[in-house]
Amino acid sequence: MKTPLVIGLLCFSVFLAVFLTTKTSIAAQQKVVVGSKIFTESYILGEIVAKKLELSQNKADNSTLIERRLGIGATGILFEALLGGDISMYPEYTGTIAEAILKRPDLKTFDEIQNALKPLGLTMSQPLGFNNTYALAVRTEVAQKFKLTRISDLAPVLTEIRIGFGHEFTTRSDGSPGLAAVYKIPFASRTRAMAHSLAYEAIREGSIDLTDVYSTDSKIESLGLLVLEDDLNAFPRYDAVILVRSDFVTLNPGLWSAIQSLAGTIDENRMRELNARVERDRQNFRAAADGYFEKSSANVDPSSQRPFFDLQKGRIVFRTKEHLILVGLALLFSLVLGVPLGILATQSRAFGQLILLVSGVFQTIPSLALLCFLIPLFGIGIGSSLIALCMYGLLPVVMNTFVGLRSIDRNLLDTANALGLNYWQSLFRVRLPLASRSIYSGLRTSAITGIGTATLAALIGAGGYGATILAGLAINDIEMITLGAAPAALMALAVHGIFELIDARLIPKGLR
Amino acid sequence: MHSFIFPNSKKTGHIVRHIATPLICVDHSLLRMQQKYVAGDASSDIFEIRSVSKSFNSTSILNDISLRVPMGVSHILLGSSGSGKSTLLKAALGIIKPDAGSFFLTGQALDFKDRAQWLHKLGYVPQDGGLFPHLTARQNIILVATTLKWDRDRIEHRLGEVQEIVALEPELLLRYPRELSGGQKQRVALMRAIFLDPNVILLDEPLGALDPIVRSDVQARLKEVFHRLKKAVVLVTHDISEAVFLGDQISLLKDGRILQSGSFSDLLKTPSDPYVSQFINAQRSWESI
Known part of the structure; x- marks a missing residue:
């Protein structure tokens, strides 16, 4: 009875080894990867940086490959990707670096932050020229009704207004917790936390009155919101910079000076206008970024005005392929790993409990957290996503294999035994066929939930329908979200x- | 407590009188003597159980059981449920390892580390047939032969033989167990048991689930097959009429012990223990024999 145990463990270690070696570092390759967070401004800045690098490269006749990996995720994921070498740089804000990355709210000046980054092997460019700080915005009707102009004015009317804050804002020390401390207003008790881009949708349709905004958001104007004055200066400065790996700077001095030349070239108005090109005019990010390089921002090339929506629509087949590959591979690994584990679980009680416990625990890890844990190990992209999907897909397969094998009539097992079938003959000719129905339904569960879970793979840049959904969330476009969500539902069917x-x-x- | 009303003579309502008969005390040595006598004709072609004991959680399930079954003899293990008769079969098949004692076939002992060789000399028919539901009758029958890599011609040839022995309609071979009647399932199970031409056939209450008419039909067929194949047969049942009909020898088990072994008339006429009479009389009146 020891052989199957050994073989099972062997399979497991081979599987692990294969995945551990899939992590590739860009340090080994001659390419520069530009990342961005998953909101309009970060996308546009990413495009600007990438284009700037490409332009300077043409001059230098250098053949370094510039790769765009935009919209990878939130701060934590980008930072992990940067540290791990999956990306070379991404647009960031000084306030975020101090508060969320370095966890040093005491660092105020540019030089202080720059010095603190050095030990991490990182550096930042000179500020690009605008301060995209947090701000609180209310619907104009509400502002008029309660005579609100400053954040301090909120204190007496807190119970009268409905607040929806983005998740990041509710947890960051420079977000609502810090704000609550400075203004002595208990926001937390009245706040609903939601995805930032959905908060705009909520405030547009009037289901909330107050939300957090970035001062360069184009939606402030288009939704007719009033920005409340930060009369006690609670929000730190959020000067936009490009956060870069130090080894990029030393290896590519020419490209680095190109990035430094962006310093001071984008003021708040310019940025808000570029953001509006995407959110108001529905241009794609690259076309909007082109606006930066044009002499006059009013003169837009008609060919670049292809709406972003159409772009996404044209990619549906591609996204479907990406999604199917993700789900299919994850299912394959779940099968290859899950069935042997399910068989092993029937071998001994203690081992069975352990396997079921571990695969059960996998299920309880929130997907975003799991992705964050995996990035340092497997990088961003398809590797980490597959591991995460496998971890989620494993339990139904393991469980159903285990239950299927366990529920076989004892007399039939005795009969197989009495006929002189050895372990493997009994397994393949009797036990697995008898458990096949149960195993099969486990696979089905795994596949169908996998289709849903795979949309999260886009959070770390693995593509699929999630990429369309996230793009829709990033520019607050419900139609585009549907463009990703509906095919996912159809695929499940x-x-x-x-x-x-x-x-x-x-x-x-x-x-x- | 067993019923005291004779099932077959309900109209007369006879009451068993054995309660009134004086108890006969039998000691162990006497029982052993009797067993020796049963297995008396010493031939090397013999299936033998030697002093097998087994306990579960300090409860004795099999207690020093010895038995010799020569080829061509049908030996019935008779007893009520819990008497240990099915456990004895499972031990003979190596499914349960006894605490003491062992099993021999033509002088060779059962080796628990390498049971395959042993098991191919033993045909087994479980309670209700034990056919695998995912395989057709044919696939069930030839399963072990395919694992032994028999070639196609050999399998077909043997299939024809066992089919003729058991007299199963050929079209039934392609059916799945759930498409077969109880009697048909039993015949398929018997075909599977004798496919490798074993020396011994073990049957665990093979007819328990059948209705009376089918049952007597299959009993007749079994008797014929036993007679024809001349194998050592060990059949477990709690039905005395079945034991009498099919068995050359009968061992009555109680609490994991053989109370008496012998022909039916031995058990009837010279019961070694009051329980022997009690068990026999509980099911039927044999006074007419």
Whole structure:
């Protein structure tokens, strides 16, 4: 009975080894990867940086590859990707670096922050020229009704207004916790936390009155919001900079000076206008970024005015392919790993409990947190996403294999035993076929939940329908979100149907 | 407590009188003597159980059981449920390892580390047939032969033989167990048991789930097959009429012990223990024999 245990463990370690070696570092390759966070401004700045690098490279006739990995995720994910060498640089804000990354709210000046970054192997460019600080914005009607102009004015009317803050804002020390401390207003008790881009949707349709905004948001104007004055100076400065790996600076002095030349060239008005090109005019990020390089911002090239929505629409087939590959590979690994683990779990009680416990714990880890844990190990992109998807897909397969094998009639097992079948003959000719129905339904569960979970893979740049959904969230476009969500739902239905069809072929006839 | 009303003579309502008969005390040595006598005709072609004991959680399930079954003899293990008769079969098949004692076939002992060789000499028919539901009758029958890599011709040839022995309609071979009747399942299970031409056939209450008419039909068929194949047969049942009909020898088990072994008339006429009479009389009146 020891052989299957050894073989199972062997399979597991091979699987692990294969994945551990898939992590590739860009340090080894001659390319520069530009990342960005998942909101309009970060996308545009990422495009500007990438284009600037490309332009300067043409002059220098250097053949370093410039790769764009925009919209990878939130601060934590970008920072991990930068430290791990998956990306070379991304646009960041001085306030965020001090508060969220270095956890040093005491660092105020540019030089202080720059010095603190050095030990991490990072450096930042000179400020780009605008301060995109947090601000609180209210609906104009509400502002008029309660005569609100400053943040201090909120204190007496706190119970009268509905607040929706972005997740990041509710947790960062420079967000609502810091604000509450300075103004002595208990925001937390009245706040609903939501995705930042959805907060705009909520305030537009009037289901909330107050939200956090970035001072360069184009939506402040388009939604008719009033920005409340930070009369006690609670918010730190958020000067936009490009956060870069130090080894990039030493390896590519020419490219670095190109980035430094961006310093002081974008003021708040310019940035708000570039943001509006995407959110108001529905240009794609690259076209909006082109606005930076044009002499006059009013003169927009008509060919670049292809709406961002159409761009995403044209990518549906591509996204479907990405999504299917993600789900398919994850399912394959879940099968290859899950069935042996399920078999092992039936071997001994203690081992079985351990396997079921571990695969159960995987399920409880929130997906975003799991992705963050995996980035330092497997990098951003498909590697980490597959591991995460496998971890989620494993439990149904392991569990159903275990239960399927356990619920086989004792007398049939004795009979197989009495006929002189050895362990493997009994396993492959009797036990697995008898458990096939249960294993199969575990696979189906794994596939269908996998389709949903795979949308999160886009958070770390692995593509799929999630990329369309996140792009929609980033520019607050419900139609675009649907463009990603609806095919995912259709795919789940289709997969369900396909499993039904295969069911008739795969399950032994005598069991149907 | 067993019923005291004779099932077959309900109209007369006879009451068993054995309660009134004086108890006969039998000691162990006497029982052993009797067993020796049963296995008396010493031939090397013999299935033998030697002093097998087994306990679960300090409860004795099998207590020093010895038995010799020569080829061509059908030996019935008779007893009520819990008497240890099925456990004895499982031990003979190596599914349960006994605490003491062992099993021999033509002088060779069962080796628990390498049971395959042993098991191929033993045909087994479980309670309700034990057919695998995911395999057709045919696949069930030839399963072990395919794992032994028999070639196609050999399998087909042997299939024809066992089919003729058991007289199963050929079209039933392609059916799945759930498409077969109880009697048909039993015949398929028997075909599977004898496919490798074993020396011994073990049957664990093979007819328990069948209705009376099918049951007597299958009993007749079994008797014929036993007679024809001349194997050592060990059949477990709690039904005395079945034991009498199919068995050359009968061992009555109680609490993991063989109370008496012998022909039916031995058990009837010279019971070694009051329980022997009690068990026999509980099911039927044999006074007419």
